[in-house]
Amino acid sequence: MVVFDLSSRLSFYICALLSAFAISTHAKLAYHGKEFVPDYVLRGTARYVPIACEMRYSVLLNGTSPGPTLRFREGRTTWIRVYNDMIDAELTVHWHGLTQRTAPFSDGAPLVSQWPIPPGHFFDYEVRPDIGDAGTYFYHSHVGFQAVTAVGALIVEDARPAPYQYHADRIFQFGDYFNKTDNIITNGLLSKTTGKFIWSGETNALLLNGKSGTKAARETRGWSTCAPEIIRVKPGRTYRFRFIGATALSFVTMGIESHPEMTIIEADGRYTQPYTTTHIQIASGQRFSTLFKAKPLHEVIASGKTHYWIQFENRERPGSVTGYALLVYDIPLRHGHTRPFRLPATLPYQKPLSLPQKVTDWLEYALQPVWSHYTEQLPPTHSVTRTIHITAYQVKTHTVEWAQNGLIWQEHKLKTPYLVDIYNRGEASIPHFHNAIRDNTYDPETMIFPARIGEVIDIVWHNNNGPSGTWDFHPFHAHGGHFWDLGSGNGTYDARRNDEYMAKNNYFPVLRDTTMVHRYAKDGVPYTSAGWRAWRVHVKYPGVWMMHCHILQHMVMGMQTVWMFGTPTQIKAEVDRPYVKGYLKYGGSAYGNSTYDPLVNEWFD
Missing domain, CATH: 2.60.40.420 (Cupredoxins -  blue copper proteins)
Structure with a gap:
């Protein structure tokens, strides 16, 4: 239950004020040598990988797209070392939605807040979410078209009890697949190839957690990237579904078969008062969380059905693209086992859902803050x-x-x-x-x-x-x-x-x-x-x-x-100039490589 009384609001303002004093900053230079252990390591590489059951030359973080899910915590400093292991491309990482919580030069916007990371170098990013920042975010490269694949989920966990209770969370990260490389797309957009503008083309497939859901699993011949993503839940439990708009272009609408209600509780890293919706609509850069109440066990057993189609489509573009995932109920058996699940032999012959075509009024003037978790x-x-x-x-x-x-x-x-x-x-x-x-x-x-x-x-x-x-x-x-x-x-x-x-x-x-x-x-x-x-x-x-x-x-x-x-x-x-000297030159001393350790300004206490 969410409480909106004045005392809770006042207590939160006091908490936030004390937090602001606690997160005082200072200038402290330190070599990040062998004794320095970052909380996370991301390695940027580029190679051919299967996406939507085709091969594409792509920039990856830790060898996959999406990259690993990172989990930060309110009021705690997190260090992320980002290696640029590419030989012919620069790299940065932007902490989408957490810009104001980064140390100077850590926003990840190249030629705005920092020099990009040169090939063969690495950079230590420092991020400290504040009290009130708990929510759903993501990280991505901010160089060229790299973010179409160099991207991953980022969750900021609550430092105190959240206003909503749930058993577990599930991530729904939407992306796009283009069967052209990043360089071909950017060169065409900038008229570098022929001297004429060449559009990227429309998205070839929508992706959910890296899978397009354009073929049934049995039809993929061992390629998993075009099979439906599987989201597993247990009967009777409440889940927090975290939706991330990590698309390059697509404006996505999605819904779940036979599950007409989801309750929105967060938008862009801020808790909201509960708002019930039948579907999710999400564009590039946006994030939402919903509470999802799974069907009770007796209802699942009585229906004889343990899986439901998740349907997602694009909107407002010339071409219409549809993908599918599966919501699967794990039915408990004895000794902690679950009933085996048999994947559908085909995708739906007809769309199970009729999702709205109109997009201009969804959530407009609808979401309001949870006062007990609001700072201003x-x-x-x-x-x-x-x-x-x-x-x-x-x-x-x-x-x-x-x-x-x-x-x-x-x-x-x-x-x-x-x-x-x-x-x-x-x-x-x-x-x-x-x-x-x-x-x-x-x-x-x-x-x-x-x-x-x-x-x-x-x-x-x-x-x-x-x-x-x-x-x-x-x-x-x-x-x-x-x-x-x-x-x-x-x-x-x-x-x-x-x-x-x-x-x-x-x-x-x-x-x-x-x-x-x-x-x-x-x-x-x-x-x-x-x-x-x-x-x-x-x-x-x-x-x-x-x-x-x-x-x-x-x-x-x-x-x-x-x-x-x-x-x-x-x-x-x-921060005084002596403490930022290593950030002022391309490949300066704040950027490490195989021959020397970086001299880093440790910004947060």
Whole structure:
């Protein structure tokens, strides 16, 4: 049972405040030699592996895709050593949803917060989730198109009793399969192959925990990657199903045969009040948890059925793709054994579920926080210092790119990571900081959107159909902290009307880090804006952070923005220059290799 009384809220605020004091930071340099034992080790390699019963040259973490599930704990520092064992590619790892809990240079955004890890080197990432961060996350490479396979689940476990009880959890990590290599896709998107833009093509298969479910297990001839994934449960138990949107492109809808109810209890690493739904809808970058109550034993036995189809499909793309998994009940026998399970000989001849086609209203203005596990009140509208409107649209030049207010992210033009440049040049690294804030725009020299520490800003993303006249959907993701999701709608944004709607419905938004800018029509008059998403951001964490569409193709095509929270002086005050020297050069002393140990700034107490 969830309790929403004032005393529980007050006690949690006090707990969070004490935690903030406990997690004080300091500058401490240490060699990470043989005596240093990281909590986890991830090794990045590239080779041909079977995916969806085809062979694809892919970047892997610890030899598999998805990579291993990592489990952190609130209030505890975790060290992850990431080796780049590739000989011809760089690597980083981004801790999706936990950016603000990383040490400086540990966000994993290349040429923004750190130099990428060179071939033959390794880097020690330091992450410390705070009290209130318990939930579902994932980690992935932030280089090029690598995240299509270099990805894995990340769970932050509660340091105190959770507001919901369950027997165990199960991970549902959705992904995409493309039968082109990362390099072929990125070169085509950047017009490097023929001088002309070449689209990646649509996804060839959806994946659930690395399996496409496009053939029955008996039809795979020993290839398991196109067989249905099997999710096992025991009768009468309650499970936490953790859904992770690790797709490159696909917007996924899924449901479970003969199980019409799931109760959402978490979104993007924040507990929510219970909300019942018949299906899950998840885009790239998003995460949800649901409570799933398995059928009681007598009901399973009476039905004579111990397995049910899990059906997942994509939405809002030209091609329709469907995959299947199996929910299997383990029926207990004597001496701790379970009844043997016989896999179905074929996939369903007809789809067992009719999943909704409409996607624009699912969970909108629905999820609200669990007060006993909430750390900060929504800043009222009168405290908002600025509203920044950002319109996203395609630009056609010699290629096809995505722009935000005319700004196109072009990583290849950057010579130095933004955070490194701040330590090297200080205030000169963003010469138009104050003018950009005054004009609600970005610095024209550095292409950075600046914000002052303590500001409360509303960011409104607008969906424009550009020169082609066709709209697309965009799951926008924020590094540097969660935001309050103020909702979305068709047409243009009206702040007063939106405030009135939330007040009328007594709606208090939950903190999120990835939400959708929908499309409400396929096409229309070119250069028309129709569709918006509004965020409220309390600027608290000094640093350089990205906000971007999480569709990998769109990221490569320029749909990324960079934000500076705080002045360069405030950012540099987080840790003195002598303690960051090894991070300021490509392959610097903070990056180890086979010949020397890294000299690392140990950030958290």
